[in-house]
Amino acid sequence: MRNRVTTRSARAMRVAGDRLLANIRSLGKIGATPDGGVSRLAFTSEDARGRELVRDLMIEAGLQTCVDSAANIIGHRPGERQDSPALMLGSHIDTVPNGGALDGAYGVLAAIEVARALNDHDTLLSHPLAIVAFNNEEGAFGTRGMWGAHAMVGALDESDLTAVDDRGRPVAELLFDMGGDAGHLDRAVWSADRVAAYLELHIEQGPVLESRSVQIGVVEAITGRSTLDITVRGKASHAGTTPMELRQDALVAAAQVILAVRDLAYPNGPVRVATVGSLSLAPNAWNVVPGVVTMQVDLRDVSDVAIRQATSRLRSEVLEIAMRTATAIEAENQYSVPAVSCDLGLRDVIAEASESLDLGHLTLPSGAGHDAQVIARIAPVGMIFVPSKGGISHTPEEYSAEDDLIAGANVLLQSVLAYDERYGRTF
Numbered sequence: 001m002r003n004r005v006t007t008r009s010a011r012a013m014r015v016a017g018d019r020l021l022a023n024i025r026s027l028g029k030i031g032a033t034p035d036g037g038v039s040r041l042a043f044t045s046e047d048a049r050g051r052e053l054v055r056d057l058m059i060e061a062g063l064q065t066c067v068d069s070a071a072n073i074i075g076h077r078p079g080e081r082q083d084s085p086a087l088m089l090g091s092h093i094d095t096v097p098n099g100g101a102l103d104g105a106y107g108v109l110a111a112i113e114v115a116r117a118l119n120d121h122d123t124l125l126s127h128p129l130a131i132v133a134f135n136n137e138e139g140a141f142g143t144r145g146m147w148g149a150h151a152m153v154g155a156l157d158e159s160d161l162t163a164v165d166d167r168g169r170p171v172a173e174l175l176f177d178m179g180g181d182a183g184h185l186d187r188a189v190w191s192a193d194r195v196a197a198y199l200e201l202h203i204e205q206g207p208v209l210e211s212r213s214v215q216i217g218v219v220e221a222i223t224g225r226s227t228l229d230i231t232v233r234g235k236a237s238h239a240g241t242t243p244m245e246l247r248q249d250a251l252v253a254a255a256q257v258i259l260a261v262r263d264l265a266y267p268n269g270p271v272r273v274a275t276v277g278s279l280s281l282a283p284n285a286w287n288v289v290p291g292v293v294t295m296q297v298d299l300r301d302v303s304d305v306a307i308r309q310a311t312s313r314l315r316s317e318v319l320e321i322a323m324r325t326a327t328a329i330e331a332e333n334q335y336s337v338p339a340v341s342c343d344l345g346l347r348d349v350i351a352e353a354s355e356s357l358d359l360g361h362l363t364l365p366s367g368a369g370h371d372a373q374v375i376a377r378i379a380p381v382g383m384i385f386v387p388s389k390g391g392i393s394h395t396p397e398e399y400s401a402e403d404d405l406i407a408g409a410n411v412l413l414q415s416v417l418a419y420d421e422r423y424g425r426t427f
């Protein structure tokens with residue numbers, strides 16, 4: 001029934017923008033909060049209803065739809081050769097508590113529209129398409145984030161399977177409720193030879209594209225991340241009777257540590273961003289010199305080497321601060337996620353797709369984590385960003401202009417066509 005498209009007719013192909021926007025609104029109503037946000041955490045009844053809608057949309061798009069044992073929803077579209085590796089498109093539809101309607105959901109719904117546009121133009125690609133709504137990207141109720149993506153690459157630990165969430169419910173039970181099967185997670189694993197490439201369209205969740213008035217972001221890498229727990233121990237003492245020169249004030253030392261962390265990134269340091277986002281002090285009373293301060297440090301960069309440099313610089317600086325302030329400071333590495341580079345070939349494809357649509361594009365890193373960084377273990381990955389108003393995400397204020405959402409979906413469509421054209425005959 002379908003033929004390879006000519007390059008010319010392929011270039012003229014567009015997604016049905018109004019339908020995409022309508023579907024974003026429909027999915028956003030599931031779990032909608034009074035202040036305009038969305039709470040559709042994984043493993044909840046809202047998530048189940050959202051998943052039902054996505055399945056229905058996949059079926060409407062003619063996709064052979066299934067739920068794998070990790071409760072990822074997968075829609076298959078045949079290619080010219082069934083034995084060839086798939087071009088995978090996807091993202092997630094779960095949200096953080098009181099998050100926005102676009103984070104994740106946009107990428108899934110746009111991928112489904114890509115399939116529909118191909119159908120509407122009777123287009124048979126060389127590659128089969130696999131459109132995935134990954135389960136539990138956000139790590140609901142204290143579970144591991146990017147759960148479904150980790151399952152797909154076979155990277156779950158035993159502890160992920162035996163885990164109990166913050167509500168006391170075993171993950172195996174949660175999976176079962178969503179149509180998964182914890183006893184057969186091996187069936188959710190995709191080997192590298194089954195995936196030709198993975199493309200994810202997402203809102204930027206940062207302010208760069210908007211501030212430069214550029215519609216399309218070509219992601220060069222997803223930043224790595226390292227977190228440290230720092231404990232400063234001084235001596236709690238009377239705020240009225242302890243002379244300044246005799247104090248061992250843990251909070252004064254902590255203040256210097258916070259500035260040292262900032263200096264790791266700004267005005268110029270080894271890493272892109274460095275943050276102390278959480279801090280607690282004891283005894284935390286207005287008339288007591290603080291005795292103990294604990295804080296968490298978050299370092300991110302597209303280079304793992306840079307993160308290591310920053311970590312060792314911070315470690316030596318806290319020793320000096322401890323000496324100066326008569327305190328003891330411990331810095332303990334918590335966890336780290338390696339940086340992931342996006343595939344150069346896919347970056348080219350996305351840039352060219354943007355140009356063919358007369359859309360400006362900019363290469364930038366992703367500061368947030370995405371399913372793509374896990375799928376990178378089995379396939380080359382590419383990511384497309386569209387601007388986020390005010391750079392805000394994970395809140396009800398999350399917003400991207402309708403034109404930008406449609407433009408991003410068209411870039412995804414044109415990237416799929418260009419990728420298939422370029423790599424379709426080589427397998």
Ligand SMILES: [Zn+2]
Nearest residue numbers: 092103104137
């Ligand atoms: Zn997301």
